[in-house]
Amino acid sequence: MSFGPSLSTKKSKAIAAMVIVLLIFPVFIQDPYIMNIVILSLLFAVLACSWNLICGYTGIFTFGHQAFFGIGAYVSALFSMKLGLSPWLGLLVGGVAAGLIGCMIGLPCLRLRVAPYIAITTLAFSEIARIICMNLVALTRGELGLWGIPEFPDIPLWGDLVISFSGGDRTAYYYVILVIFFASLGLIGWMLRSYIGLAFRAIRDEQDAALSLGIDTTRYKLLAFITSSFLAGVAGSFYAHYILILTPTSVFSVGLMTEVIAVTLVGGLGTFWGPVIGAFSLTVLLEYLREFGEYRFMIYGAMLVATIMFMPKGVSSKLFPEKE
Amino acid sequence: MLPCRKNALRGTAERQHLLTAERIHMNLKLIAEQMLNGLVLGSMYALVASGLTLIWGTMKMLNFAHGELYMIGGFVLYYTSLLFGVHPFWGILLAVLVAFILGLLLERTILHPLLDKPGWDVSPIVATLGVSIFLQNFALKAWGERFKNVPYFIEGTLDLSGFRIAYQRILILVVAAAVMVGFWLYVKRSRFGLALRATAQDRDAATILGINSHRIYLLTFGISSALAALAATMLAPLFLINPWMGIPLLLKAFIVVVLGGLGSFGGAILGGFLLGSIESLAIVFLSSEWKDVAAFVVLISFLVFKPSGFFGTKEW
Numbered sequence: 171m172s173f174g175p176s177l178s179t180k181k182s183k184a185i186a187a188m189v190i191v192l193l194i195f196p197v198f199i200q201d202p203y204i205m206n207i208v209i210l211s212l213l214f215a216v217l218a219c220s221w222n223l224i225c226g227y228t229g230i231f232t233f234g235h236q237a238f239f240g241i242g243a244y245v246s247a248l249f250s251m252k253l254g255l256s257p258w259l260g261l262l263v264g265g266v267a268a269g270l271i272g273c274m275i276g277l278p279c280l281r282l283r284v285a286p287y288i289a290i291t292t293l294a295f296s297e298i299a300r301i302i303c304m305n306l307v308a309l310t311r312g313e314l315g316l317w318g319i320p321e322f323p324d325i326p327l328w329g330d331l332v333i334s335f336s337g338g339d340r341t342a343y344y345y346v347i348l349v350i351f352f353a354s355l356g357l358i359g360w361m362l363r364s365y366i367g368l369a370f371r372a373i374r375d376e377q378d379a380a381l382s383l384g385i386d387t388t389r390y391k392l393l394a395f396i397t398s399s400f401l402a403g404v405a406g407s408f409y410a411h412y413i414l415i416l417t418p419t420s421v422f423s424v425g426l427m428t429e430v431i432a433v434t435l436v437g438g439l440g441t442f443w444g445p446v447i448g449a450f451s452l453t454v455l456l457e458y459l460r461e462f463g464e465y466r467f468m469i470y471g472a473m474l475v476a477t478i479m480f481m482p483k484g485v486s487s488k489l490f491p492e493k494e
Numbered sequence: 495m496l497p498c499r500k501n502a503l504r505g506t507a508e509r510q511h512l513l514t515a516e517r518i519h520m521n522l523k524l525i526a527e528q529m530l531n532g533l534v535l536g537s538m539y540a541l542v543a544s545g546l547t548l549i550w551g552t553m554k555m556l557n558f559a560h561g562e563l564y565m566i567g568g569f570v571l572y573y574t575s576l577l578f579g580v581h582p583f584w585g586i587l588l589a590v591l592v593a594f595i596l597g598l599l600l601e602r603t604i605l606h607p608l609l610d611k612p613g614w615d616v617s618p619i620v621a622t623l624g625v626s627i628f629l630q631n632f633a634l635k636a637w638g639e640r641f642k643n644v645p646y647f648i649e650g651t652l653d654l655s656g657f658r659i660a661y662q663r664i665l666i667l668v669v670a671a672a673v674m675v676g677f678w679l680y681v682k683r684s685r686f687g688l689a690l691r692a693t694a695q696d697r698d699a700a701t702i703l704g705i706n707s708h709r710i711y712l713l714t715f716g717i718s719s720a721l722a723a724l725a726a727t728m729l730a731p732l733f734l735i736n737p738w739m740g741i742p743l744l745l746k747a748f749i750v751v752v753l754g755g756l757g758s759f760g761g762a763i764l765g766g767f768l769l770g771s772i773e774s775l776a777i778v779f780l781s782s783e784w785k786d787v788a789a790f791v792v793l794i795s796f797l798v799f800k801p802s803g804f805f806g807t808k809e810w
Contacts, residue, residue, distance in 0.1 A: 277798075278797050282801060287797065295794065297786065301783070428623060431620060465635070470628075471627035482617065
């Protein structure tokens with residue numbers, strides 16, 4: 171049974187085109203600079219989609235998504251460094267750790283209904299995570315930065331043929347994040363089309379009505395928290411093994427949360443493809459704005475204000491207007 | 495503390511006992527000094543937070559740009575004393591004025607158009623977040639990233655039989671008390687205060703009775719920004735001025751408003767002093783690196799067990 175809106179032909183054609191372009195893209199372009207931008211776009215798309223699940227679909231305005239990203243990154247990096255865990259398993263372990271913490275953070279949010287209170291609660295949690303990460307110098311090296319994180323091990327294919335993650339070629343990383351990206355979209359898409367997605371939207375639109383109709387709001391809210399933080403954790407652990415150096419400021423900062431909000435909002439909060447469109451357009455735009463140096467973030471802030479004022483539903487609703 | 499320990503090593507049991515008493519005395523003095531420091535800082539947290547809670551009370555929104563209005567207050571003070579070399583009083587006055595006008599502009603241009611539209615619970619957070627990033631990076635571009643220092647307004651320390659406190663800190667306490675009492679009287683006694691409280695209680699009813707709620711919102715925003723700037727100027731000699739100085743203050747103000755209850759002016763004051771005390775106790779018993787964690791843990795405990803804080807209404 172499907173509860174989601176049926177796909178228009180225009181939209182399904184656009185999606186098919188996007189999938190094909192993403193799959194064969196590295197065949198034509200191998201420039202590491204462009205590759206890096208696309209990888210970061212995909213990473214941000216995963217992060218924004220996961221936040222969109224909890225904020226856009228379940229209506230819980232969290233302001234601490236950076237914590238899950240950071241926890242995923244640090245847990246995966248530390249497990250692989252100290253315990254020799256394979257970074258492939260690290261993706262899962264990082265995600266699960268973030269999911270567990272997400273469940274913990276979700277608990278106090280269950281009682282709260284107003285966005286500002288939830289924002290403050292989650293922000294407090296993420297600041298605690300950041301300060302702990304900064305202060306446990308013996309483990310995380312604090313602001314000095316955790317480095318020496320192992321790369322993904324090579325995958326042997328056939329004889330001498332291996333998929334190599336070392337060296338300057340980023341194609342292998344590209345396909346890893348592409349798989350994570352498709353898997354995340356698949357998971358979110360499946361959830362939204364099933365009963366779970368209906369429950370999420372019911373909670374968002376009218377919590378009391380949802381409760382009176384027999385929806386276990388506690389359970390579904392926690393599920394939204396866990397799924398969303400799990401995906402952010404997976405994205406974080408990919409980031410750790412891709413960038414290979416972590417500092418508390420780079421992965422736990424409020425700035426990261428701001429970027430996630432901007433990406434989701436510009437694309438379209440509560441729309442399936444919105445965060446993806448937002449991630450690509452903003453990451454590319456920011457790279458383009460690099461020429462403007464210090465004005466970059468001023469434009470960014472102004473854009474956030476302009477979006478919420480003039481286009482609160484984002485670009486996505488303009489591209490694919492949903493039928494009434 | 496060090497000579498005390500040296501003596502203890504070669505002392506007799508009796509002597510050791512005496513020294514322990516002395517050490518407890520020293521510790522008590524340390525705690526008392528820290529507590530007083532906490533109260534001084536807390537009074538300023540209360541000022542910053544009362545602006546935040548005032549906006550929440552009337553407009554039901556969270557202002558994420560509050561910290562940046564605080565930051566701009568600090569910079570205005572710094573540049574007026576640097577450029578004109580006048581008494582800090584004029585710098586403070588100008589800072590408050592600039593922040594007041596900026597607050598008015600912010601409300602009129604950005605928040606006013608969002609009012610009464612769907613998504614009011616989230617849209618002001620996002621809009622003010624955008625303003626906050628803009629202002630932070632504007633400050634970075636315009637005034638540079640070097641931390642700036644402002645001298646004490648009054649030099650010297652008061653010495654009460656070994657208990658020392660800088661006059662600057664006493665000044666902070668006096669200013670905070672004066673502003674709080676003054677503002678409280680203003681809200682309780684004046685016509686504007688009456689209109690403000692009416693709008694906060696029930697906007698529609700207030701509008702029917704002829705109160706221009708949009709004007710109330712505008713002035714609330716201005717006053718709130720002015721309070722933030724005033725706190726920044728008073729704290730400027732203690733903390734350094736830089737483009738990011740508003741971020742920790744905003745986080746502290748969030749803690750304060752939740753402890754006191756969002757929307758409650760008295761709650762913000764109580765919460766401010768409480769946060770100041772929590773921080774100073776955390777410095778004594780844990781360490782300064784963990785004081786923010788202690789404060790956040792208290793915040794989350796409140797959100798779990800008593801989300802309405804001390805004086806908040808049921809709005810969470």
